[in-house]
Amino acid sequence: MKKADIITIAAVFLIALSFYIFYIFNYRISGTVEVLVYYRDELIYRTEWDEEINLVLAIGPEEHWTEDHLQEHGIDEFLPVEEEIVNIVEINGSEIRMIEANCKNKYCMGMRITRKVSTAIVCTNGVIVKLSVSEYGGTIVGGIIWWK
Structure with a gap:
């Protein structure tokens, strides 16, 4: 390979990298x-994500979530499931996050969905929180829209 070839490859790479960096810093979901909240690949909850939303969801068996327990955690909506799981999802205008989860490794509690970072929240106990853009008819995962 000649010196000119290496310079050309490096220039193309740097130009592509600059476009990618520009996209990452200026991308915003609109x-x-x-x-969408899924449990074991079944849609259990859907709501529009707007700037004014402030919602806390509880997912688990009805026996676990008593009325006092729901009020203590500030739960707005309860989503009953059959299995012994406990998940609390907070949805507000700027981000979506998992507050509580009884999955094995608790990685999902460190995940966030923001208006700029749209990676799904995935718990090992089967709960998945992700976004859908109606304008395109697809689901957003990792900043990429996957059409149905």
Whole structure:
């Protein structure tokens, strides 16, 4: 390979990298965006994600979530499931996060969905929180829209 070839390859790489960096820092989810909550690949909750939303969801068996327990945690909506799981999801205008989870490794509690970072929240106990953009008819995962 000649010196000119290496310089050309490096220049193309740097130009591509600069476009990618520009995209990452300026990308913002807009339009009609929905929050989808799945349990074991079944949709259990759907709501529109707007700037004014402030919502706390509880997922688990009815026996675990008593009325006092729901009030203590500030739960707005309860999503009953059959298995012994406990998940609390907080959805507000700027981010979505997992507050509590009884999965094995608790990695999902460190994950966030923001208007700039749209990676799904995935718990090992089967709960998945992700976004859907109605404008395109697809689901956003990792900043990429996957059409149905």
